[in-house]
Amino acid sequence: MEQFIRLKNGYKMPKIGLGTFNLKKEETKDIVLEALKLGYRHIETAPIYLNEQEIGDAIKTSEIDRYDLFITSKIPPHIKNYESTIKVARKTMENLKVDYLDALLINNPVPWGKEDEDFSKENLEVWRALETLYDEEVVGAIGVSNFDINDLEKLLPFVRIKPHINQLGIFVGHTMDPLRAYCEKNDIVIQGHSPLARGRIFQLNELQECAMKHEMSSAQIAIRYVLDKNVYPIVKASTINHLKENLVLNMSMPEGWTNILDQIHQDVRDYKPPYAKRIL
Numbered sequence: 001m002e003q004f005i006r007l008k009n010g011y012k013m014p015k016i017g018l019g020t021f022n023l024k025k026e027e028t029k030d031i032v033l034e035a036l037k038l039g040y041r042h043i044e045t046a047p048i049y050l051n052e053q054e055i056g057d058a059i060k061t062s063e064i065d066r067y068d069l070f071i072t073s074k075i076p077p078h079i080k081n082y083e084s085t086i087k088v089a090r091k092t093m094e095n096l097k098v099d100y101l102d103a104l105l106i107n108n109p110v111p112w113g114k115e116d117e118d119f120s121k122e123n124l125e126v127w128r129a130l131e132t133l134y135d136e137e138v139v140g141a142i143g144v145s146n147f148d149i150n151d152l153e154k155l156l157p158f159v160r161i162k163p164h165i166n167q168l169g170i171f172v173g174h175t176m177d178p179l180r181a182y183c184e185k186n187d188i189v190i191q192g193h194s195p196l197a198r199g200r201i202f203q204l205n206e207l208q209e210c211a212m213k214h215e216m217s218s219a220q221i222a223i224r225y226v227l228d229k230n231v232y233p234i235v236k237a238s239t240i241n242h243l244k245e246n247l248v249l250n251m252s253m254p255e256g257w258t259n260i261l262d263q264i265h266q267d268v269r270d271y272k273p274p275y276a277k278r279i280l
């Protein structure tokens with residue numbers, strides 16, 4: 001299976017990415033390096049994960065050509081003005097020891113804890129900064145994360161460059177069909193964060209049953225399931241076995257199981273992401 005998809009500006013993005021949230025500082029370099037050795041070419045991060053320098057060290061040590069890598073980062077939720085956005089983006093590049101990012105996203109439509117407020121005007125400011133960075137060719141693609149239809153409608157008509165990406169928490173039982181259809185209609189590619197619902201996906205009996213019958217792991221089914229919906233997963237893993245297991249591009253979804261999993265409508269997360277109130 002093809003390893004990449006193309007964003008609407010022609011930019012190539014690897015279909016599976018490594019998520020780095022919750023990777024401890026001291027383990028990040030080794031895990032990212034292992035992932036790169038195994039063939040991962042998309043690393044997803046954010047300044048608030050506090051491990052950019054270690055990711056940068058891993059990239060440098062790997063000696064992989066920068067052009068063969070795809071690095072996504074995100075502007076923190078509380079940054080909602082032009083100057084700070086430019087500053088944070090440049091600091092991220094410095095920390096990662098790279099001179100461009102492949103994708104830069106607005107992490108969230110509102111700062112954490114301000115879910116009832118409207119930051120659409122401020123998001124346009126942040127967006128203007130992303131457009132500047134895109135024009136300067138220090139960012140290959142620009143996008144958003146956790147933006148619902150309402151948030152996108154307050155952005156799309158007013159911007160010069162439309163988002164290439166929306167990164168959303170999508171997993172079995174929580175597929176956000178109307179939002180996915182809206183993104184597809186607007187040529188916005190979806191990166192899927194938390195495809196394993198941070199480990200909670202394994203409690204779904206149907207997933208276990210499918211895995212047992214078809215010699216795949218539950219994680220593989222869960223990742224394959226979102227890929228088949230054109231959601232490009234960002235998976236966090238911190239063991240070599242998990243890293244290996246999650247590379248499912250050469251596997252297919254066992255016949256008939258997509259329909260079965262489509263019947264599940266249950267958000268298995270027990271943690272409440274700060275954006276949940278707006279986007280669930």
Ligand SMILES: NC(=O)c1ccc[n+]([C@@H]2O[C@H](COP(=O)([O-])OP(=O)(O)OC[C@H]3O[C@@H](n4cnc5c(N)ncnc54)[C@H](OP(=O)(O)O)[C@@H]3O)[C@@H](O)[C@H]2O)c1
Nearest residue numbers: 019020021193194195196197198219235236237238239242
């Ligand atoms: N934009 C946003 O607001 C946002 C929000 C959340 C996450 N993200 C991004 O998306 C990435 C992934 O999401 P996530 O970290 O929330 O959760 P996730 O990728 O759904 O799940 C990670 C958990 O699954 C486990 N795991 C991974 N592979 C496994 C396998 N093959 N078998 C069994 N367990 C496995 C990991 O354990 P081990 O560590 O032990 O391998 C970890 O506990 C994050 O790291 C971050 O980069 C973005």
